[in-house]
Amino acid sequence: MKYVRPRGYTTTAVVGLAAAGMVALVLIPRALADDVDVQIKGIGNPLESNVRxxxxxxxxxxxxxxxxxxxxxxxxxxxxxxxxxxxxGYFNPEINERLKQPSGNSKTWHARFNIKHGPATKITRLNIDVEGPGDQLEAIQSALHSTELKKGKRLVESQYSDTKSALYNAAYNAGYLDAKFSKSAIRVNPKTNTAEIDLVLDTGERYYFGPVTFDQDLLNDKFVHRYVPFTPGQPYDAEQLINLQLALSDTDYFSQIEINAPRDKATRAPAMNQWFYDLIYPPQDPLQSIGELRIPVTVKAKPSKGQSYKISAGYGTDTGPRLGLGVKFRHLNQYGHQFRTDLRISQIQRTLQSSYDIPIGDVTQDKLSFTATISNQDFGDITSTLYGVGVTRDTGWQLGRQRAYIKLEREYYNLGYGSRNSTLLYPGYNITLQKADNLLFTHKGVSLSLDVRGASDKLLSSTNFIEGDFSAHAVVPVTAKTRIVMRTELGAIETDNFNEVPPSQRFFAGGDRSVRGYAYQSISPTNSKNQDVGGRYLATGSVEGDWFFYKKFGVAAFFDAGDVTDSLGNFSFKRGVGIGFRWGSPVGMVRLDLAHPLDDSSTPVRIHFSLGPDL
Structure with missing residues (x-):
């Protein structure tokens, strides 16, 4: 931006706003507070703060x-x-200043400024326009009409800068890479407190994406091109190149990715068979008939290591010590197929799970997985051994993921009256939604999950049932350092013979992420031996208040309630209250809680320790 001195104006009267906005600070390091006491009167913020x-x-x-x-x-x-x-917009202020020397033993000087900003400089002529082939583009017209600069209004330099940036960004982001301002000037006459503005953008010619070339020999060329979020001939958009970089980085096929789109290598796409249509329907853009300027895109990708290994360890009061081992084979073939297997061991679970993953559809977020599972797990007081295989279609959507699956499971267990087994072939659908300002240290966010599944004895299953499980979590900010954390879970099983429903499909409550004050999965209907065997209906809820008194360290107070029953009319909610410590660690929220069960006198206080995201 520049100021142009109008004819007849004095040199001292015309001052550049950009220069006016510069802070003339003396480059001297930090001050002693009592050297100079400066007081400014007569103007308010933001004028006063900028003056100071x-x-x-x-x-x-x-x-x-x-x-x-x-x-x-x-x-x-x-x-x-x-x-x-x-x-x-104030060029004629009245300034009365006074400097008072220290008196007595004081070393403090006193500087006093009484300021009247004077009359506002008004815009008397405003010429904002766009020229060139892109002048009618919707984004450019939107930027043009959203300016705060208006004839008759006070001149504000930031509004001029914002308008200039909005116009240029709209043109550049639409592919007009040669856009420039043919006119860019503010003319101020301090004598009359008036200003004239000329701001004219010339879009220049539009650029388009050209062919995309991958320099790699790991994946099939047609397959890797499915990660490209644009096609040749689309208007050039630098953000799309960023999306391509992120899409390739999110895969673990490559360890290093370099994308080049040199504008100076742009070539014109020949306008084949276009002359006849140009004759009858002349193009609005006169450059269109001679071909588009297309920028070639080259992607250099270095393959990652063929295998990756994962080792994890942790502790929670629900699980006790836990260990995780995993291996992933990243490069099975040229079509992105991968195989992974994971082993998880804890006091309550011993599970080996494998998955063969095939990218499908939108390969950036969709896959088809064939799974196999062997699990020995404790549910309440029941131990279950399960063997299963399944197929899952995992698809991303704007706010989360959706999964359609079918599973075949064979399960062995004892509910207290002899060994049992079950066979289930059941389809299911799961959808999740998650939105948060920060997934690891959430100040505001929400997550929802719904899972519905069912089996029939007419289709290889040993029983009939339909099951639904819904959970919701919300983090609501109160102040900059306080928040409310809420969660609930509801579940129900509809069946004609609940005794045939295996433990892996039943509901339990109690524990770190359920009803605190009660042991893990200890809230449940019991058998004749007083063993927790799970129930048909689940309802839990929690309200927690957190105060972070120092950075990511905080304290919490909470109230939990919940129950599991075999009849909707028999809910008797178990309640727990307590206090806790919070730390937003780099891997998620660390929680240490002291909880008191209000409906269980046998355990006055129970300690709960857990680690993980709030959502």
Whole structure:
């Protein structure tokens, strides 16, 4: 941006707003607070704050200033004040300044400024326009009409800068890479407190994406092209290149990715068989008939290692010590197929699970997985051994994921009256939604999950049932350091013979992420031996208040309630209250809680420790 001095205006009257906005700080380090006491009266913020930042006499410094230094800096104040007010449209302020020397034993000088900003400079002529082939583009027209600059309004430098940036960004992001301002000037006449603005953008010619070439020999060329979020001939958009970079990085096929789209290598796409249509329907863009300027895109990708290994360890009061081992084979073939297997061991679960994953559909987020599972797991007081295979279609959507699956499971267990087994072939559907400002340290967010599944004895299953499980979590900010954390879970099983439903499909409550104050999965209907065997209906809820008193360290107070029953009319909610400690660690929230069960006198206080995201 520049100011142009109009004919007849005095040199001292015409001052560039950009120069006026510069802060004339003396480069002296941090100040002693009692060297110069500066008071500014007569104007409010943002004028006062900008004036104070501009005053050299109010600058920071380490060593005390000498009297000569203070007086010299004070003399600069009137000019600095005028420059600080000009970005807000005030070019004729009245300034009364006074500098008082220290008295007695004091070492503090007193600088007083009484300021009247004077009349506002109004815009009397405003010429904002766009020229060139892209002048009618919707995004450019939107930026043009959303400007805050208006004829008759006070001149504000930031509004001019915002308008200029919005116009240029709209053109550049639409592929007009040669866009430039043919006119860009503000003419100010301080004598009449008026301003004239000329701001004209010339879009220049539009650029388009050309062919995309991959420099790699790991994946099939047609397959890897499915990660490209644009096609040749689309208007050039730098954000699409970023999306391509992220899409390839999110896969673990490559360890290093480099994308080049040199504008100077752009070539014109021949307008084949276009002359006849140009004759009958002349194109609005005169350059279109001679071909589009297309920028070639080259992607260099270095393959990652063929295998990756994962080792994890942790502790939770629900699970006890836990260990995880995993291996993933990343490069099975040229079509992105992968195989992974994971082993998880804890006090309550011993599971080996494998999955063969095939990218399908939108390969950036969709896959088809063939799974196999062997699991020995404790449910309440029941131990179950399960063997299963399944197929899952895992698809991403805007706010989460959706999974359609079918599973075949064979399960062995004892509900307290002899060994049992079951066979289930059941389809299911799961959808999740998650939105948060920060997944690891959430101040505001929500997550929802719904899973519905069912089996029939007419289709290889040993029983009939339909089951639904819904959970919701919400984090609501109260202040910058406080928040409310809420969660609920509801579940139900509809069946004609609940005794035939295996433990893996039943509901339990109690534990770190359920009803605190009660042991893990200890809230449940019981058998004749008083063993927790799971129930048909589940309802739990929790409300927690967190206060982070220092950075990511905080304390919490909570109330939990929930129950599992075999009849909707028999809910008797178990309640727990307590306090806890919170730490937002780099891997998720660390929670240490002391919970008191209100409906169980046998355990006055139970300690709960857990680690993981709030959502």
């Amino acid at each position: 930042k501009s005053l050299s006499v109010a600058g920071d410094h380490k060593q005390p200033w000498s009297p000569d230094q203070i007086q010299r800096l004070f003399r600069l104040a009137p000019k600095e004040i005028k420059q600080a007010l000009q970005p807000y």
